[in-house]
Structures are given as C-alpha cells and as structure tokens.
Amino acid sequence: MTDDKQKFIDSIKIPSALVLILWGIKIIESLFKISLVGYGLFPRRIEGLFGIFTFPLLHGSWDHLFSNTLPLFLLSMGICYFYTTSSNKVLLGLYFVPGILLWLFGRASFHIGASGMIYGMVSFLFFSGIIRRDKRAIVLALLVSFFYGGLVWGILPVDSGVSWEGHLFGGITGLVFAIVFRKKDPFEKYDWEDEDDDDYDPRDLEVSYKKGYPFD
Numbered sequence: 391m392t393d394d395k396q397k398f399i400d401s402i403k404i405p406s407a408l409v410l411i412l413w414g415i416k417i418i419e420s421l422f423k424i425s426l427v428g429y430g431l432f433p434r435r436i437e438g439l440f441g442i443f444t445f446p447l448l449h450g451s452w453d454h455l456f457s458n459t460l461p462l463f464l465l466s467m468g469i470c471y472f473y474t475t476s477s478n479k480v481l482l483g484l485y486f487v488p489g490i491l492l493w494l495f496g497r498a499s500f501h502i503g504a505s506g507m508i509y510g511m512v513s514f515l516f517f518s519g520i521i522r523r524d525k526r527a528i529v530l531a532l533l534v535s536f537f538y539g540g541l542v543w544g545i546l547p548v549d550s551g552v553s554w555e556g557h558l559f560g561g562i563t564g565l566v567f568a569i570v571f572r573k574k575d576p577f578e579k580y581d582w583e584d585e586d587d588d589d590y591d592p593r594d595l596e597v598s599y600k601k602g603y604p605f606d
C-alpha cells in the first residue's frame with residue numbers, strides 16, 4: 391500500500407467514528423422515542439456543564455443531522471489529511487473550546503448540534519491555508535462553505551432558533567488554532583517548485599559577472 395493511500399485511510403478514521411456516533415445517538419432516540427436535548431449545553435448552569443461534552447453529538451431532528459453530516463465528515467477528513475501532526479489537538483480543541491465559550495457567554499437556552507465544530511473547521515482550514523499558502527485547504531473550506539449555505543449569516547443573531555453564538559465561537563476558535571499551529575505540518579511543496587533552487591549555484595553568478603553576461 392502506498393503512503394498516500396495509507397494517509398487517506400488514516401484520515402477517514404476519526405471522521406467516520408464521529409459520524410457513526412452522531413447517527414447512533416439519533417437512531418437510539420428514534421427507536422426508544424426519547425429526546426436527549428435536555429443533555430445539551432445550558433450556559434452558566436452547573437448542570438449545563440455536562441453539555442460541553444455532549445452538545446456537539448446531539449441534534450434536534452433528522453434534517454439537522456443530515457445537514458451537518460457531510461460537512462463534518464469532509465472538513466474533519468481534510469484536517470486529518472492535510473495536517474497530520476496537529477489534527478488530533480485541533481479536532482479536540484474544536485470540540486471543547488467553543489462549548490466552554492458558549493457556556494460562559496451564550497444565551498440562556500439549550501444548545502445542541504455539531505455546527506459549532508463545523509464553523510471551527512472551516513475557519514481553521516481557511517485561515518491555515520492563507521497563513522501557510524496552502525491552496526488545498528482554502529479550496530476545501532470554500533467548497534464546503536458554498537454547499538453548506540448561509541455560513542456567514544450563521545454567525546449573526548438573525549434567527550433565534552439558531553445557536554449563532556456557537557457558530558461564532560467555533561469560527562473564532564478555528565482562527566486562533568490556525569495561528570497557534572501555523573508552524574506544525576509545514577506545507578509540502580511539489581518537486582518542481584524546488585528544482586530551480588536545487589540547480590542554483592552562487593558561483594555561476596560570479597562567473598557571469600566576470601564575463602559580463604547579462605542577468606536577464
């Protein structure tokens with residue numbers, strides 16, 4: 391098996407496990423006709439602290455889960471594939487940090503759903519791509535943003551039924567992590583990008599100068 395194939399297989403393990411957990415929880419809710427929304431995150435309540443661990447896994451409806459599944463899988467796979475060294479820390483941080491901020495500063499209501507993580511992943515990939523000049527990460531982030539729809543509006547308080555604070559805190563966390571981990575997983579250049587540098591010899595410039603050769 392080639393290194394690229396193994397890298398791809400490794401990159402889908404965590405995303406697949408995460409999606410299976412989300413779907414497993416929703417299937418259990420449907421089979422037993424129960425709702426686990428009460429286990430979501432409720433800001434500034436001691437009993438709501440447990441929601442920091444659970445709220446990204448809970449979804450209010452099948453439509454809610456459907457809309458989050460593909461973006462969550464693709465974005466987390468992109469992070470695991472492009473940034474193998476820092477991916478575990480980034481994903482763990484994007485899971486917990488937005489929830490902590492949401493518990494501290496969010497509205498007094500139950501917050502559920504993985505969309506905060508999704509906003510964090512889009513933000514991390516986009517800003518990491520800019521900082522590291524990694525076009526692959528930028529393209530993936532923009533494509534998911536386009537198909538996810540209304541990504542920018544999701545961080546504005548225009549819909550009382552949407553946890554826009556979770557989206558906002560996720561986006562901020564992704565930006566911060568892009569800066570913090572900017573020196574991890576350096577962008578791998580293609581061979582042709584290094585060819586000119588490899589062939590360069592400072593002595594050639596000295597000879598050209600002595601012979602009066604033009605530099606252009």
